[in-house]
Structures are given as structure tokens and as C-alpha cells.
Amino acid sequence: MAKVFSAEEVARHTSPESCWVVLHGNVYDVTEFLPEHPGGSRIILQLAGRDATPEYDPIHPPGTLEENLKPSAKLGTVDPASLKTLQRADAAGQPEDEARAAAPPLHTLLNLDEMEAAAKTQVSKKCWAYYFSAADDLASKSYNNTVYRHILLRPRVLVDCTATSTATTLLGQRVATPLYVAPAAMARLAHPDGEAGIARGVARFGAMQLVSHSASMSPEQIVAGAAADAVFGWQLPDSNSGIGQQMFWGTAADLTWQTTLPWLARHTSLPIVLKGIQTHEDAYLAAQYARKNPGTVRAIILSNHGGRSLDTAPPAVHTLLEIRKYCPEVFTTIEVWVDGGIKRGTDVVKALCLGAKAVGVGRAALFGLGAGGWKGVERTFEILQGEIVTCMKMLGAKDLSELGPRFINTRMVERDIFDGGAGLDTSGLWTSRAKL
Numbered sequence: 001m002a003k004v005f006s007a008e009e010v011a012r013h014t015s016p017e018s019c020w021v022v023l024h025g026n027v028y029d030v031t032e033f034l035p036e037h038p039g040g041s042r043i044i045l046q047l048a049g050r051d052a053t054p055e056y057d058p059i060h061p062p063g064t065l066e067e068n069l070k071p072s073a074k075l076g077t078v079d080p081a082s083l084k085t086l087q088r089a090d091a092a093g094q095p096e097d098e099a100r101a102a103a104p105p106l107h108t109l110l111n112l113d114e115m116e117a118a119a120k121t122q123v124s125k126k127c128w129a130y131y132f133s134a135a136d137d138l139a140s141k142s143y144n145n146t147v148y149r150h151i152l153l154r155p156r157v158l159v160d161c162t163a164t165s166t167a168t169t170l171l172g173q174r175v176a177t178p179l180y181v182a183p184a185a186m187a188r189l190a191h192p193d194g195e196a197g198i199a200r201g202v203a204r205f206g207a208m209q210l211v212s213h214s215a216s217m218s219p220e221q222i223v224a225g226a227a228a229d230a231v232f233g234w235q236l237p238d239s240n241s242g243i244g245q246q247m248f249w250g251t252a253a254d255l256t257w258q259t260t261l262p263w264l265a266r267h268t269s270l271p272i273v274l275k276g277i278q279t280h281e282d283a284y285l286a287a288q289y290a291r292k293n294p295g296t297v298r299a300i301i302l303s304n305h306g307g308r309s310l311d312t313a314p315p316a317v318h319t320l321l322e323i324r325k326y327c328p329e330v331f332t333t334i335e336v337w338v339d340g341g342i343k344r345g346t347d348v349v350k351a352l353c354l355g356a357k358a359v360g361v362g363r364a365a366l367f368g369l370g371a372g373g374w375k376g377v378e379r380t381f382e383i384l385q386g387e388i389v390t391c392m393k394m395l396g397a398k399d400l401s402e403l404g405p406r407f408i409n410t411r412m413v414e415r416d417i418f419d420g421g422a423g424l425d426t427s428g429l430w431t432s433r434a435k436l
Ligand SMILES: Cc1cc2nc3c(=O)[nH]c(=O)nc-3n(C[C@H](O)[C@H](O)[C@H](O)COP(=O)(O)O)c2cc1C
Pocket: 130, 131, 132, 144, 182, 183, 184, 185, 212, 213, 214, 235, 275, 303, 304, 305, 306, 307, 308, 339, 340, 341, 342, 360, 361, 362, 363, 364, 366
């Protein structure tokens, strides 16, 4: 039988020499794990001798701790009366959660800015800081959105758009909308519904969901309630490290076109989607790889990861325009998806007009979740999907195949990228063409 510990006993182990924590009623000795914790030992030591479940749970999928500890590190259980004592100390540390305002009814939220504002009133400060933040000065994050304001629409009139369809095919799978959920870590920080709640929220719209390698739920939990025709993508970690290491240490520096893609292609027959392409040169390399190795790389995602990676990296719109100008054959070789800064249906339609096959939302799904759990995600997609259809009808486009550059004026943005001064150095493209 498992040994039962008192609160007093657990609370004595709070040093780097002997560090215990309680998770889901079990007592663990995490002393040996302290130097290995990717977020640093301080985070664990702050929770030493206490019930760490409220801090641990929204971040880690089930089984994470067990994967990192020896079986002998599980010492036993804490007696339930003692557990209460340890938990009370935790609750006192989160005053902002107690002062939470009532959530506004979802139907009163009419756009994604209002959804974001509602989420801010519902989630913890830690969650808000993590979701809202971006790299350095947030320049890319901000430009991701404002760049769409500089693309103007060119509506045509007297076109019968009574029936409008947003259905499309992604990686050979039929989906009802080009909108998809971008992979974003730790959804349970926002709401206990987590990534499974996102799946449930987008189900009515038939949207694809890409799941982060740092998801807070297991794949089994996320797809449990999904319809048979729901489409999911699974993001691979870029190293063999644990979830925390990937989050804190970022992308592995040793990935290459020459080694990583062939390695991946040897290990899966599933379509490979490359996320984080930010120049036409790399889009071209990906397309060329796909042409030489059919059935491997099937799509690229033009993304600066919501401005969270390298600040002042370009928005997807710039890369779309570069591809159109310098290597349009990319669009017919592989699917080009985009994400970043999407707040309006018109943003989605503009990206589609520029050649994107699918358009992803990261924060919007998380903020929907924060504002109202799975129903908040559903409301978010209802708003966006409604705006897409309205925009298409007002442009005079009945389905996605009709969308194209004739519906937009990109001159303002093109001036920023292609004209004057140093301009765009295309020598890289020719170097890369020569290399392949
Ligand atoms: C809180 C948060 C966590 C994210 N985690 C990941 C991740 O684990 N993997 C990844 O490839 N991108 C991640 N992203 C980036 C998204 O996949 C996506 O590129 C970005 O959110 C799109 O911009 P948007 O938030 O303006 O829609 C994350 C974004 C946010 C906001």
C-alpha cells in the first residue's frame, strides 16, 4: 500500500537538497529533477512542500511528470485532510483570480477585439501575459494585423451570390472552411476545456486544428469527442527534449534542409507541413524539395509565429507578395497557408486572394477559449466565418476558387516591399535556385 504523508511532513522538504511536491494527491520527490527542469529549478522550489497541482496542471499533459521521474520518486500519497492545508496556501497566492468579473454573454461579443477584451477579464494574469506577449517590441505582432488594413478590397456588383461556399481541400482532406487553428501551447492556461475545447468549438465549422507540441492535453484527450471527419495536424517537437525544454530553449539550431526533411520523410508517410517560412527563397526551396520528393512536404505555413519569434520578421502578406512576384510556381507545387494577425473575415479573404489556401488563427482561438471555454471558441469562429461569407458576397465571389488578385489592391504594401531605396535583394533567390 502507498505510504500516506501528513502536510507537516511534506512541508519540511523545501530545499534544493530535498524537494517534494504534491500533484493530484500524490507526493513526489523531485530533488534529482531540479537541475533538469527546463524552466529552471526556482519555479519548482517556489512550489516545494506544497500542492503544486493548480500551477502544474494547466501547463502539462497527463503523464509528463512520470516521463521525467524515476518510479521511485513517487513516494506515496498525502492524506486528504492535509491536502486541504497545502492547497489553501496556493489559493492565497492568486488574488486576481478571486476578483474575476462576470463573463459577458458571448452573443453580445460582436468582433474579435471584444472577444479579446472579454478574455482579459476571465484569465489569470500569467495566462494573459503569455498569450498576449510577443518578441521584443511587438513590432511584428502589430504589423501582422495592420498590414491587412493597407490592402484594399475591390468589390464587384450585380453578381448572384445567393449561395456562397467556403469549402476547400487541404492536404487532400475536404474541409468546410479555409480557417484553421494554428498550433499554440498550453490552452488549459485559459480554460480547463483546453485543446479539446478548441476542437469542440470549431467542430460546427468543420475547421482543421493543428495541435502544438506543447499542448496541455494529450492527443487522445484532444480528439476524444471529435467527429470522424474532423481533421487534425500534430506538431512535431524540433528536438528530443521534453516539452518544457522546447518551450524555453526555442527551435533547435541544427535543423537543415539537407538532413531534417529526409529524416522526417523516412519516419512518416503523412503529409509534412513546414511552419515558419518567412521569405520567398525558403518557400521556393520547400517547393523544390516537394517536387523532387513527392508525397513529403505538401504545404508550407508563412508565419512569423504571431511575432513571438524574431521581432521585425515580415508578416505573411509580405511573403505572399514576394512569392507572387519572384516564384509563383510555388503556389501550384505546394499548398501555401498563412497565419498571423487575423482579426477579421476580410483579413482571411485578402490572404486567400493573394494565393493562400488556408488561414490560421492562434490567439483568436485562445482568447475565445479564455472568454467562454469551448463556447467562446465557437463564437469566435461564428464571427469570423460570418465575416468571411459576408465579405465574399459583397465582393461578388461565390466560392473560394473565384477569389484572386482582381479583388484586392495591394499597391500600398507593395510600395513598402519592392520599391525604392535598398529594395529587395533577389540575388538570394538565384543562389538558391542554383543550389537545387
Ligand atoms: C500563446 C501562444 C502559444 C504559441 N505556441 C506555439 C507553438 O507551440 N508552436 C508553434 O509553432 N507556434 C506557436 N504559436 C504561434 C501560432 O502557431 C501562430 O503562428 C500565431 O499565433 C499566429 O498569430 P496570431 O496569434 O496573431 O493569430 C503560439 C502562439 C501563441 C499566441
